[in-house]
Amino acid sequence: MTSTHVDAVVVGGGIVGANCAVQLSRAGLDDIVILERDxxxxxxxxxxxGNLTIYRHERFGAEASRLGxxxxxxxxxxxxxxTFHRTNSYSIAYSDEGAEHLRSEHESTTIETELLTADELAAREPEFATDNVTGALSFTDAVYxxxxxxxLAAHSVARDEGVALEHQEVCEFDVEGSEIIVQTTTNTYETPNVVVAAGAWTKRxxxxxxxxxxxxxRTSQIAILDPPETVDTPMWSAPDLSVYGRSTPEGRVLFGGGTTTPVTDLESFRNRASVPFLRQVGEVAPEILPFLEDATLHDDWAGRVSATPDRxxxxxxxxxEGIYVCAGFNGEGISNSPFGARLLADLLVGADPLVDPAAFDPTRYxxxxxxxxxxxxxWWADR
Ligand SMILES: Cc1cc2nc3c(=O)[nH]c(=O)nc-3n(C[C@H](O)[C@H](O)[C@H](O)COP(=O)(O)OP(=O)(O)OC[C@H]3O[C@@H](n4cnc5c(N)ncnc54)[C@H](O)[C@@H]3O)c2cc1C
Structure with a gap:
């Protein structure tokens, strides 16, 4: 077994690991390797x-979304x-509490938004049922x-900046003084910096x-519905109904949600949506978009993401010392990993952090x- 010395090892070749490698390289580290087992x-x-919520929300501050x-x-x-698909997007409330959340987001965000009544939403987007809608927030330039x-684009940029990607499974870590020994199935790496960005596998x-x-x-799930007729819908989220959705480029309608289901066995995970989630979509779809009354299920799938107590x-x-983590994005890691990766790199090289890192401290629990x-x-409540 060979041993290689590098400036940093990033464990995990998902979006978080790839973005961490890009930001570490831009922060000045030379020898970076991403280890990905699949x-x-x-x-x-x-x-x-693939909804980029940083075009609609500033969960971790305006600067974090802008950087992303x-x-x-x-x-x-x-x-x-x-390809970026740019569409209108709406947060839609079906309760008084939800309408209040929309008002406060409208007042606090630096992103251009418009607060709409149910009638105004109906006039703009007649495909929505609005009898039970209590308010909507409109965003004009959302992206999926x-x-x-x-x-793969993030990996390509990382590669252009000299980052290596190795197909290896990380098995063990040993700390020897200021060096960490990373054992994989085929190699040993010695490094002062390890970043564990392995999504749902991070805790293990x-x-x-x-x-x-x-x-x-935990599980995040998607159902793709085939409507009897093609109606183009914008992106929307309905937190009161625990779902979000949009049209697909093929003219179908995507529904996402179903996120509280824990994953008990990481390895024998079934990549399909659960029956309760599909039932939930079947019930709420025509309530939100009446043209889906006779829609059929075209496809469904599920994936493993990771939840933290405070989101x-x-x-x-x-x-x-020397073992870092970048994980726990609670179902919005595609959107928020650029900011997470940049903050991680700032902390690792001792630069001024982009935002106050206290709220993200891995030792807070x-x-x-x-x-x-x-x-x-x-609904998202600031801490
Ligand atoms: C159905 C669904 C819909 C979603 N929709 C959105 C959305 O619209 N917008 C959004 O922002 N986010 C969304 N998300 C969340 C987003 O996908 C995740 O937050 C994000 O992909 C997490 O990225 P990651 O790199 O941390 O994890 P992953 O992509 O899971 O990558 C972790 C990697 O670590 C590797 N690994 C694990 N163990 C080892 C080991 N021992 N050695 C080497 N490698 C290892 C794994 O093979 C894996 O490739 C959705 C997720 C799902 C499942």
């Missing part, structure tokens, strides 16, 4: 809806296979894209290194506490 983008990053939009527009320019191509890997984070693998990711150094998984499609 194909890049073969897990959650290739199964997402700029990075992804750079990828779009550099990578021919990547193919998440697999976006992840950190436990092997002798540390822990409060992180639970904030873990970004930064663990209690073991003990790691072994029990917690309920919250639905990702719910």
């Amino acid at each position: 194909a890049p983008a073969s897990k959650a990053s290739g199964r997402a809806a 939009r700029e990075l992804y527009e750079e990828y779009e320019r550099k990578y021919d296979a990547l 894209t193919d998440p697999k191509q976006l992840t 890997l950190l436990q092997r290194a002798g540390t822990d984070v409060a992180l639970r693998p 904030y990711p873990y970004i930064g150094e663990t209690e073991i 003990r790691g072994n506490e029990a917690f309920e998984i919250s639905d990702a499609v719910q």
